[in-house]
Amino acid sequence: MNSPSTDFDKFFNPTRIAIVGVSTGDYKFGGSSFLHKLLDCGYPGKIYPVNPRSGEIKGLKIYPDLISLPEVPDLAIVCVAAGLVPAILEACARIGLRHIHIMTSGFKETDESEGRLLEDRITALAAAHDLRIIGPNCMGPYCPSSKLTAWGAIPGLTGSVGIISQSGGLTQRLTEYLASLGIGVNKAVSFGNAAVLDSTDFLEYMAADDGIQVIVMYLESVKDARKLLRMAQSISRSKPIILWKGGDSRAGAATAVSHTGALAGSQEIWTAFYRQTGVIRVQSLNEWADTIMAFSLLPAPRGNGVFIIGGGGGNSVTISDAFSRQGFEVPPLSEDTMNFLRRSVPTAGSIAGNPLDMWRTFTDSVYLAEILELGYQDPAISNIVIDHLIARKAFHFANALDPTPQVIDYLTRRQPAKPTVLTIDTDGGDSELAVAGVRLRTRFCRAGFPAYPSADRAARALGHLYRYHAKIP
């Protein structure tokens, strides 16, 4: 097989797509829902629906088979029943259509002999006819810049993240999550059972793609672990790879067998994999998104010293705990910084130092900018965390102003060389607080400053960034 470097472009930038297996009856998951979504999101290329019954759908002519199409599509999305898939692949080969996404499930993941035989047949046909096949049992390629967004965030947001995944559902969710915070996805692929193309093929492709700065993976299994290890070792030196390995536990591994039909491998093997490759290990959707945000937006930290700016004694203590648990130091500040703080912080009810416990930072953007400037100058400090408070009834100050616009202005002008993140705690059952929190997070993230809903999550994401750049396994 050729190197995927340009060959895969047809998956992500197809100008003509055949959707094989569109039902003309009720809207349901499959070929017709893919077709509807592509039209909804304004896909500008040609779409050729295929179904032996012919007719018309959404104003498009339905062709009875691939042979009848007026031109050769760049990509086929195959949504027919599992037993019909081999015949469709043969038809693809006949017309020279080599890029195929098989959405259909019912193969190895069923753990039944019929499914296994059918999947082996797919692998054999691909080898015989030099077909590029994504799947089966997956959602396939996704690319906002081509408006190829039949799943995932619609219309999506283009950016510098590349996603390689064995879960369409988690990837769909991740693209939504990231887009809503202003982080764009360059290309994503949900590749399911990997009967032909596996994670390593997409990794090679995305490593060579200059539009992709951060590579993100969700894997349940891998066909050639040594190859993945070798590639990840080399690629992760220049492009961070953030991997969520599903099936980390015995129960999860057993489930993975029936999800993508492959052995997940033991936890020990994967622990060694992370250590040997420098790949970043995450274990949940939020950790995944939080970490992607840090790698997408922040400069490399030059050290593990963190300056924590906020108010409240308990907050100061517990934010320090959270960052310490992730390997950060909360070092004493320089004499210059302390001299300024001592002048401006009252003796009682506040604490001048690191962490800085000073409620004024919540409401006075000019004061906060002065404090930040000290932090950016202070040689002991390599990272800054700003705890942001949303003023509300329970607090004992009257007319607190929201300093957010001024703080964002300052940070945007300043473009600090030291990673600067915010924590905005708004969890619970208060929907007004939740909306205020989401809006604030979005504003800061879109301005380039990751804002996390808790100190733990901020510390964990920044910890991954620090250890990656410091080459600490």
Added chain:
Amino acid sequence: MNSPSTDFDKFFNPTRIAIVGVSTGDYKFGGSSFLHKLLDCGYPGKIYPVNPRSGEIKGLKIYPDLISLPEVPDLAIVCVAAGLVPAILEACARIGLRHIHIMTSGFKETDESEGRLLEDRITALAAAHDLRIIGPNCMGPYCPSSKLTAWGAIPGLTGSVGIISQSGGLTQRLTEYLASLGIGVNKAVSFGNAAVLDSTDFLEYMAADDGIQVIVMYLESVKDARKLLRMAQSISRSKPIILWKGGDSRAGAATAVSHTGALAGSQEIWTAFYRQTGVIRVQSLNEWADTIMAFSLLPAPRGNGVFIIGGGGGNSVTISDAFSRQGFEVPPLSEDTMNFLRRSVPTAGSIAGNPLDMWRTFTDSVYLAEILELGYQDPAISNIVIDHLIARKAFHFANALDPTPQVIDYLTRRQPAKPTVLTIDTDGGDSELAVAGVRLRTRFCRAGFPAYPSADRAARALGHLYRYHAKIP
């Protein structure tokens, strides 16, 4: 000193409160903000503002000193400058006012000799005059049923949680958080530097209080660690104690010194403490609230088998991983359960088993109730997790109905003896999704079924509940 069992009632159910040190100038934190808040929340007792300059505030006469009051208050809230506190305590003793909350800061936590001497003077005066003193440097008592809610959630929600805390800020936040999800607080106390009364005094009081079912603590330090250990060992057998120890890390411990003026103790000591007492260890605000919710709402699990109900292969795998990491099994279901599932689950695209990967559970409340019923009957299952999906554009189903009202109806009628929780993932920057998620969480929690924003958080909270009842340290 007498046992606190009834003596402390005056702290939480005072009918007459003196606020010593109300400024009549601009609204600011201190005596006047306490007074405003008490009036705002409809405190029904008498309030006596005290300030040598006399005058009037919010229609209330200001008395020049405690001696001039027409009757002896049950409680004094002392908000004068630190140096004036000893004289106020002497005045309290003179009129027989023995329950005192000192809000003022500027004592041991300043780490300066003046503050240390002043705090020693408080301790000495309390011993000499048999005074009950909360503080200094704290927010004091909080009790929604008495409308004593000058801080924290206002007006608050009464319930069965008791909170003993060395952080007013974190407790304020916790009461808000819990109230918004329908979990009420019986009594809370923020006790600061503990110059006189310490956590053990409040623990004894709340252990004997039949209105309190779950005891919740935030501690940075303790004066008599052996006493706390002995009491916690005994109390936690019948009432769960959920403790967040601030200053867990070196940096956090150093900060705790300047917050509440006391040594936090090493992490090793506290690890041993948790192991020996059965006290539940939490390390963040969300873990605290999540765990309180589980202990407040759920029955004791009879085992560690969990049935995971949801849809999506990646979700199924990773939710299994999350529960496995917390010591749960995801066991095979009984033959009866499997026979039902095999009949109703299509071969391709779903997985019949545990976890159950079946999108229909997201939209069909009748089907979900049938599945739940099987889980409640299945002997391998002791806990149930329902993954709840909010339908939206990215998904490939057309007219999904929200089954929430029917699901809540069923659960409310059914009153399952097996802990049943929900996960509702709505994180990110989408404010509509966030609001929908918060509203759903609130509805389920208020109906008595904890709903968590992620599988990790659900698993962690349920893990604490399981280990507590199974007596696994």
